[in-house]
Amino acid sequence: MNVVVNDPILVSISRTIATAAHGINALAACLEDDAVLRGSFVDAVELVASKRGRVVVAGVGKSGHIGRKIAATLASTGTSAYFVHPTEASHGDLGMITAEDLLILLSWSGETVELGNVLTYAKRFNVPVISVTSNADSTIARNSTIPVILPKVPEACPHGLAPTTSAMLQLAVGDAFAIALLERRGFSAEDFKTFHPGGKLGSQLLLAHELAHSGEAVPLLPIGSPMSEAVIQMSSKGFGVVGVVGGDGELVGVITDGDLRRHMSQNLLLLTVETVMSHMPRVITPGMLASAAMEMMQSQKITVLFLVDDVGRPSGILHVHDLLRAGVA
Numbered sequence: 001m002n003v004v005v006n007d008p009i010l011v012s013i014s015r016t017i018a019t020a021a022h023g024i025n026a027l028a029a030c031l032e033d034d035a036v037l038r039g040s041f042v043d044a045v046e047l048v049a050s051k052r053g054r055v056v057v058a059g060v061g062k063s064g065h066i067g068r069k070i071a072a073t074l075a076s077t078g079t080s081a082y083f084v085h086p087t088e089a090s091h092g093d094l095g096m097i098t099a100e101d102l103l104i105l106l107s108w109s110g111e112t113v114e115l116g117n118v119l120t121y122a123k124r125f126n127v128p129v130i131s132v133t134s135n136a137d138s139t140i141a142r143n144s145t146i147p148v149i150l151p152k153v154p155e156a157c158p159h160g161l162a163p164t165t166s167a168m169l170q171l172a173v174g175d176a177f178a179i180a181l182l183e184r185r186g187f188s189a190e191d192f193k194t195f196h197p198g199g200k201l202g203s204q205l206l207l208a209h210e211l212a213h214s215g216e217a218v219p220l221l222p223i224g225s226p227m228s229e230a231v232i233q234m235s236s237k238g239f240g241v242v243g244v245v246g247g248d249g250e251l252v253g254v255i256t257d258g259d260l261r262r263h264m265s266q267n268l269l270l271l272t273v274e275t276v277m278s279h280m281p282r283v284i285t286p287g288m289l290a291s292a293a294m295e296m297m298q299s300q301k302i303t304v305l306f307l308v309d310d311v312g313r314p315s316g317i318l319h320v321h322d323l324l325r326a327g328v329a
Contacts, residue, residue: 015156016164019156023154026151041148054080056083056104058084058085060114066174070170070177073178078185086118097122105132108133110131110134112140116139123143129145131147134149206289207288207289211323214316218306218317220233222244226271226272231260243317249313253274253277253279255276263275284305285308286316294328303320
């Protein structure tokens, strides 16, 4: 299908994307130039980090949908959070909010009527409120502990009605809060894995030792062993390699199929392993991410890695097939 550059559909799509980019750039510029906005961002993150309770996010319409995503992102990055719908809150769900909690209210206009009861409840029970709005003089902003005032940017909708750019800015602020809190707390990849055990993301967060073979499955021989034993180990263990360990049990070399080819001769099986092995074998630690191990294999064009402890003793072996079976790619 041939599509001309000035096709009305493409013109509309380009305009929407350009408007969105303008909105994000405007927010970035304000954050750089506006000391008040910078201060509200920092204060908001510090307030969330200081609270013992949960972050309760609320909003109506598109702000509500964005609020659900913000709550989900906070929860998955180490900040206990959930979304409450303002209407449901007015019919009993306010009881879910305690004085230990903190509210994040999303309202572009700052005058969302449905948030009124939530705001009143917060005032009554001294629950801190962070508002995200574009109107500093609005009811919600004036009654917030920390108002985060976003720049007023045009919507992509030609009528200026459908929340598009405004929703994206709210989402950007939520992501910014979540990542700032993640980094402030030192939230690690291992912590992240705790909240994401399933799917593609879960497989990317697996650690090398969780997929590696250990114990008798690891092909190892001491220095001085004849190559006849090395060939048996390489074949019987099924990895196509054998590790060579020194007197202290440290991994000092590895023999691969390539090493066999390079030393092929009639007396190969009479040689000792140290005369054939490759020195300085490529190794990883047990705590390395499986995805990092995969990247290492791909970049160095190898299929097997030995796992070693702090003093270089082998504790396991990892094959590329183990990674592929686990969905790490």
